[in-house]
Amino acid sequence: xxxxxxxxxxxxxxxxxxxxxxxxxxxxxxxxxxxxxxxxxxxxxxxxxxxxxxxxxxxxxxxxxxxxxxxxxxxxxxxxxxxxxxxxxxxxxxxxxxxxxxxxxxxxxxxxxxxxxxxxxxxxxxxxxxxxxxxxxxxxxxxxxxxxxxxxxxxxxxxxxxxxxxxxxxxxxxxxxxxxxxxxxxxxxxxxxxxxxxxxxxxxxxxxxxxxxxxxxxxxxxxxxxxxxxxxxxxxxxxxxxxxxxxxxxxxxxxxxxxxxxxxxxxxxxxxxxxxxxxxxxxxxxxxxxxxxxxxxxxxxxxxxxxxxxxxxxxxxxxxxxxxxxxxxxxxxxxxxxxxxxxxxxxxxxxxxxxxxxxxxxxxxxxxxxxxxxxxxxxxxxxxxxxxxxxxxxxxxxxxxxxxxxxxxxxxxxxxxxx
Numbered sequence: 001x002x003x004x005x006x007x008x009x010x011x012x013x014x015x016x017x018x019x020x021x022x023x024x025x026x027x028x029x030x031x032x033x034x035x036x037x038x039x040x041x042x043x044x045x046x047x048x049x050x051x052x053x054x055x056x057x058x059x060x061x062x063x064x065x066x067x068x069x070x071x072x073x074x075x076x077x078x079x080x081x082x083x084x085x086x087x088x089x090x091x092x093x094x095x096x097x098x099x100x101x102x103x104x105x106x107x108x109x110x111x112x113x114x115x116x117x118x119x120x121x122x123x124x125x126x127x128x129x130x131x132x133x134x135x136x137x138x139x140x141x142x143x144x145x146x147x148x149x150x151x152x153x154x155x156x157x158x159x160x161x162x163x164x165x166x167x168x169x170x171x172x173x174x175x176x177x178x179x180x181x182x183x184x185x186x187x188x189x190x191x192x193x194x195x196x197x198x199x200x201x202x203x204x205x206x207x208x209x210x211x212x213x214x215x216x217x218x219x220x221x222x223x224x225x226x227x228x229x230x231x232x233x234x235x236x237x238x239x240x241x242x243x244x245x246x247x248x249x250x251x252x253x254x255x256x257x258x259x260x261x262x263x264x265x266x267x268x269x270x271x272x273x274x275x276x277x278x279x280x281x282x283x284x285x286x287x288x289x290x291x292x293x294x295x296x297x298x299x300x301x302x303x304x305x306x307x308x309x310x311x312x313x314x315x316x317x318x319x320x321x322x323x324x325x326x327x328x329x330x331x332x333x334x335x336x337x338x339x340x341x342x343x344x345x346x347x348x349x350x351x352x353x354x355x356x357x358x359x360x361x362x363x364x365x366x367x368x369x370x371x372x373x374x375x376x377x378x379x380x381x382x383x384x385x386x387x388x389x390x391x392x393x394x395x396x397x398x399x400x401x402x403x404x405x406x407x408x409x410x411x412x413x414x415x416x417x418x419x
Contacts, residue, residue, distance in 0.1 A: 022065045029074045032058030036078055040085050055082045100229060101243075103133070104236040106273055108244075111237050126237035134230050144299075151300050158330055167191055267398060268391040278354050279309040282346050289342045296330045305343060309350075311389075314374060316347045369393065 018026075036054045058078050065071045087094065107129050114125035170176050170191050180187045236243065248265075283306025290298035301323040308315030320343045328336035373393040377385030 018068075022068065025061060025065050026068065026070050026074070029058055029062040029071060032061060033074055033078055033081075036081055040081065051082055051085045055079075096229060097232065100232045100236055104233060104240055105269060106276065107133070107237060108240050109269075109273070111240070123238050126234050129237060130230055130234045133233065147299055148303070151297050155297055155300065155326070155330075162329060167195060267394045271391050271394065274355075275310050278350060279306040281354060282306050282309050282350060285346050285349070286342055289345075290339065293335075293338045293342075295327055295335045295338055297326055301326060301339060305346070311374065316343065319343050369397075 032054060035049070036051055036058065039049050039051050039054055055078050059075060062071045062075055066075065111122060111125045111129055114120045114128070115122045120128075170187065176185070176187055176190075179185050283302045286305045287299055287302030290301060295301070301319075304322060305316075305319040308319045311318070320340050323339045323343060324336045327339045373389040377389035377392065379385070381388075
């Protein structure tokens with residue numbers, strides 16, 4: 001039977017030893033944390049209370065007892081909540097900066113290689129890379145974007161036309177009459193629901209275009225953002241090492257080091273760069289092949305293949321199914337067969353040549369773990385979860401390995417001290 005140490009203080013004795021004013025301050029800090037949660041959850045226009053004011057008041061209230069562990073926990077909790085609230089409120093402003101930093105993160109090796117191998121000053125290489133990115137963006141908008149919009153508009157209208165033809169077939173088909181006679185379906189109900197659906201979609205097409213134009217914002221805002229992005233990208237590329245080191249310094253250390261952050265960043269960076277390049281090659285190959293065979297909506301099918309290439313294994317299957325269905329409905333069985341053959345050939349090329357050459361590094365993830373990560377992230381986060389499943393899993397595995405190595409070191413030291 002274990003005997004309690006009389007010298008070890010318990011929680012009740014610690015609270016009893018605290019002065020009354022410190023207890024009151026801690027209770028007040030807890031109440032301010034609850035008020036902070038309330039103001040974040042139910043904001044009211046015109047209200048004097050706001051999360052920053054509540055957070056400041058709570059910090060001032062707890063500052064006299066900030067050396068207390070409970071006070072530090074309340075301050076940390078409030079700080080995290082306020083940070084999340086600020087990120088949520090400023091998400092519209094932060095999106096361009098986050099996108100530019102991600103782009104600089106992907107292009108940083110090119111600038112570094114030009115600087116180290118060819119002795120080009122970093123500001124010059126950053127200017128060259130920024131100019132190339134802006135030129136590629138303008139070319140995409142001028143040449144490819146109109147074709148994409150035209151094919152999307154044609155696909156939507158042909159889809160509505162196919163639904164109209166399906167409604168006429170339902171009204172005259174003897175097969176449907178036999179099924180109705182057997183009590184399997186009700187012809188009138190099915191036709192009425194299909195008619196309502198077609199009418200809703202027909203009214204939605206013009207309104208969808210108006211919503212897109214309204215969501216884009218004013219022309220002045222668009223010009224301002226487009227003018228700022230190249231400038232932000234240039235300075236981010238030029239000063240990327242110092243910006244990266246500052247961000248890495250925000251993460252906690254493991255045994256006094258942050259190697260796990262560097263390793264995880266390297267894994268994710270290599271994965272994203274490789275997948276972007278492979279996706280671009282896949283989209284170009286599929287687009288050229290389908291255009292040569294005259295498959296309808298070849299550009300949309302190629303873009304779908306390139307985007308879904310970010311989802312390992314499952315992306316190719318979804319591309320073949322969706323692309324084959326589009327080609328079958330708006331072309332014929334021969335077009336659908338061509339789509340399946342082209343995407344399958346692209347997958348064979350990717351697995352045998354592109355992936356070994358471009359993704360020459362080892363992700364260090366077992367195939368079963370990758371499939372599980374895809375299913376888990378897809379269940380909780382949808383399509384976005386499928387896109388980030390593999391890099392996020394790589395980061396988690398890297399952090400776990402760093403923690404396990406640190407735990408192993410601590411256990412070894414403990415075992416040596418016990419001898």
